[in-house]
Amino acid sequence: MDLEFDRKHIWHPYSSLINPPPVYPVARAEGVRIFLEDGPGLIDGMSSWWSALHGYNVPELNQAMREQMDKMSHVMFGGLTHEPAIELCKKLVEITPPGLNRVFLADSGSVSVEVAIKMALQFWHSQGKPGKSKLLALRNGYHGDTFGAMATCDPVTGMHHLFAGQLSQHLFAPAPQTPFGETCPDEDIRELEQLIAQNSEQLAAVILEPIVQGAGGMRFYSADYLRRVRALCDEYDLLLIADEIATGFGRSGKMFACDHAAISPDILTLGKALTGGTMTLAAALCSDRIAEGICNGEAGVFMHGPTFMGNPLACSVANASIQLLLSSPWQERVAAIEQQLTEQLAPLKTAPGVADVRALGAIGVVEMREPINTVKVQEALIERGVWLRPFGKLVYAMPPYVISKEDLSQLTSAMVNVLGEVS
């Protein structure tokens, strides 16, 4: 592979073209292994950023794409429809929390967040309350890289403060502190409640990642907190947007993280694992009330329509992925991964440089006290045959659900050895 060309000419996510960090050439991927061009297979601990639930080169998913390709890879969604989209939207309505009956198919997670925000604003406009146009987001949140989504990311720890002047100004509440599994005391939600009470005339919605804050800190928080946010939204007439782009499809131990609190948001965003890590596709679902409000409004339509909306190839592989997930013992698998991560990462709790070790569902997180040398740590992990992508103070694993006990043991022992040495 022409890695020299890559270094000079190709942007990678959040990368420099002057001093690019190493990128490793992948020849193929199979099961839970990523095979480098001239190396052994690395055990994948990232699921390619939450997406490859079933691992790689999955026969059922390949088959679905092959069959669909022979019929049509794509047709426009304006004025046309097709079976893969209808089947997918039916399934999404069925498996997501109750009341989310209307589906907008988008191209990527960030775009589905744009769509969700636009739904909220168009809804309030239609209700004769165009002043309700601001969002209340949580610190440590992450909702994507496009401008609307960026404006809801944590303004301090987020990666977007450079653009602060160009972004819509929203309100931010402190990140929830109550750990998962505990009851939320009043003081943990007080500031959020005050912000809502004081600004309800300007607020369209609360936007949050339920239970698991992902790229903004890999934090897990109380289902009771989430339940209370839902109640406050109802009390003050705000919408709740749940961004489940990372947590959707079982990652936190429930099919959707909202299920831990038994709540339904007004708008839900999905992405990442939607196609089992094969193609880019996302969705924003909303309730009947929101959809009907929007369509009874001045515009009479929802004002969005991407070129590749409802791409049949992506929809068909999403259908196959959801079917594969539902027909698998995913809940047992995720619970077993949680238990193994909890037990096997525990030795790091007392390691000198480690601030915290936590696991929820198929997510294991080691938080260091100081930012680590991510390039060096990654190199050391690769030497031990595993693929992880640490950032800042965080080294975390979210493997495909199909990972074997042995492979997961190799993954966690690599983390324990490398991070033990770092500290």
Ligand SMILES: *Cc1c(COP(=O)(O)O)cnc(C)c1O
């Ligand atoms: C990844 C992510 C996004 C953005 O999705 P992209 O597909 O990268 O645009 C938004 N919200 C959350 C919670 C995410 O994890």
